[in-house]
Amino acid sequence: MNARGVSPHEAAMLPAGTLDDYFASLSQSWRWTQLPENLHRQRLELEAGLLEAVERDELSITRDYFGRWIAMGTAALVALGVERGAAEVEARLLVNTFHGVQFDLVLNQNTDASNAVFETAIAHHRARVEQLIAEVAR
Template sequence: MLMLMARKPDPTRKPALIQQALEFLVDRPLSSLTFRSLAKALDVSTFTLVYHFGTRAELIREIVRANARGVTPEEASTLPASTVDDYFSSLNLSWQWTQLPENLHRQRLEFEAGLLEAVERSELTITRSYFEQWVGLGARALVALGVEKAQAEVESRLLMNTFHGIQFDLVLNQNLEASSAVFDTAVRHHRSRVEALIVQASQ
């Protein structure tokens, strides 16, 4: 008696599935994502998704990683910030990146992933991990500029909280002029504090 074996999914297909999942989420909330809903939209079997991702949590992790492509803390750590001007130039570049329409969508997914992590803390951790890496990256940059370590950690977390709040404002309200005015004001205050902390540490 012949036994028919199911053909295994192509292991090289995973990146394409992740990209299709990102496209699926362009006009849908991340919370609506399930193996069943995605399989139906992509016209594939749920087995295919389980084969490639194992669990919904892993699928979301892969989507968040792909969504952050090009702007992860690891990649940003290679950017030069040897002077105060370099440091603030990198902040302005980050704001310019945020304004691009495709990146507003990316930012919306990141916020959604963070909210899911607040509920599913044991299953999902990647957004929290990225946030802490950004805080650490900023703190190390400030220490390199001459800010005392404890102060640098507080200032970096304050900056990340402020920057994410402004990004959230832009994603939610789509008012670039208003959000940019807040960003410019926040950066001026941040620069004033950083320069004062550098002087304080040198005394």
């Protein structure tokens, strides 16, 4: 289990739900990130990932975890009707964006700015996902 409450494996076992459910879960995860007690966890997660980039042969926990979140996002998008190849790209883009906004929040501790960026990124992601679902439905 991770600090967000469920592991990627457990989250992947949850029903896909609706597009609204998918985006509600992203917002819930973002709210979790902003809790004061979790900012320290985010800093440690970022540090661990950077150490793994240097010690690639010896450490892979954060990279493996990162990969599981991408796989989980891909599965959720496919379940919503996005073609697998596009879903993989969108899931990676979302995970990369989420981690970047987390880094901004941890580094600058400007919640208002980070919230604005997160909300804008999610609006772009939703528009793209809706477009991809519509393309498959044609």
